[in-house]
Amino acid sequence: MKKVKLLATTLIIIATFCAVACSCTNRAESSFSAEGQKDISDIAAELDEFMTSFNKNSGYKYSGAVLAAKGDEILLCKGYGMADYESSIPNKPSNVFAIGSLTKSFTAAAIMQLYEKQYLDVNDSISKYIDGHPRGDDITIHHLLTHTSGLVRDGAVSGSKAISLKENIDHINSSPLLFEPGDGYSYSNAGYNILAAIIEKVSGISYGDYLKDNIFVPIGMNSSSCGVDDSYIGNQAVGYRIFDEVPMKLPMYDFSKLTGSGNIYSTVLDLYKYDRALYNDKLLNKESIRRMFSSYSDSNYGYGWGIGERYGHREISHNGHIDGYYSAIFRYPEDDYVLIFLTNNSDYSALHDVSEAMAAIIFGKEYYTTPEVINVVEVDKETLEKYCAQYRFDEGLSITITYTGGILYSRHNDGSTYELLPVSDKVFHYKGHESTRLEFVSDKDANVVGIKLMGVASVYEGIKSVK
Secondary structure, three states: OOHHHHHHHHOOOHHHOOOOOOOOOOEOOOOOOOOOOOOHHHHHHHHHHHHHHHHHHOOOOOOEEEEEEEOOEEEEEEEEOEEEOOOOEEOOOOOEEEOHHHHHHHHHHHHHHHHHOOOOOOOOEHHHOOOOOOOOOOOEHHHHHHOOOOOOOOOOOOOOOOOOHHHHHHHHHOOOOOOOOOOOOOOOHHHHHHHHHHHHHHHOOOHHHHHHHHHHOOOOOOOOEEOOOOOOOOOEOOOEEEEOOEEEEOOOOOHHHHOOOOOEEEOHHHHHHHHHHOOOOOOOOHHHHHHHOOOOOOOOEOOOOEEEEEOOEEEEEEEEEEOOEEEEEEEEOOOOEEEEEEEOEOOOHHHHHHHHHHHHHHOOOOOEOOOOOOOOOOOOHHHHHHOOEEEEOHHHOEEEEEEEOOEEEEEOOOOOEEEEEEOOOOEEEEOOEEEEEEEEEEOOOOOEEEEEEEOOOOEEEEEEOOO
């Protein structure tokens, strides 16, 4: 995804502050072979060691399953935390999780299968397949796949009543466009609901049956399925919101409202099978895969995948969120690496930090590991007060530093406020989010001019606002 998107998330979700702190010495060092390349066995050991350390020392622990692989070799495949905290049932790689918007890549793959069979064309207008949208002649399947249709973000997702896909499409059809089709980008679950309806229209079977018959079964995704209501399925991890290590069970979301956009259940092992299938012709031919993994807008979105780069390596990725669950896949096709994360926690913090560190590990980059003990130091009032100001980042995003009762706080765009723990007179940790650090930057005359927001493997620089 684009850097600005990550930064926007960074300023709202605390653990997305990722950086290499210049003043910190607690960095992991990677092992390399004599040829300068990291040895696979060393990478596997380092991934495992990092996860053990992270869940031991962090206040926001990872709860879910992780799989990391290089080609056909699995480097790490483990569960962490509990699938059911009330019953003390641990998470395992075989546990089923709601994968949220990772569903979109499957919807896009289904569309491309139908395209290969010449049952549809991505340049077809949606009016050829569904009725009722006043701009149906102007919106194409390509627009839906790339979030450039101008449709609203969501269909009929509010309320507790289950709805049919037709009822959802009727609701979407009644909503005005945000912009002219093709003239912009706006992430739209509604667009993928319509794609699901097109799949049903063309194939003559339900969306869930189509995916089962044409994707899940052919590549052995035997634990994956499409949800149609708010029921739990066998071996499913319970969804929670976990703050300060306290799990709060959340009710299951009604998947009938998310058909095509977020209604798949899966496991890390099944998603790994999906990753491997995208390297051969079991699901799609090379031209279809090329189209899926091409960027079609300034927002770097393809067909059901985000297109980006990390450490100079091409990255194909997507994340997903359903109440109680967060997920993400990061694929590096030129390097044949994949990182898969499924969590039963609505808080993205741990997933983000873990994924940042693991990407750094596989590519031999520096990353920060949370210390067992944060050594807090005393900083005088005068020094703390001079840091109080608003600091602006790219695209108008900002945080505000305040001082109250002898404590420095960081307030974010969404209003969330976090206590800052000083480890020097310039560097502070976020209380409860140990991997996130903030360093104040001064000029040669000792005037505070900015901040560095730091976390696991990247840095964001903010400039002090001038009144």
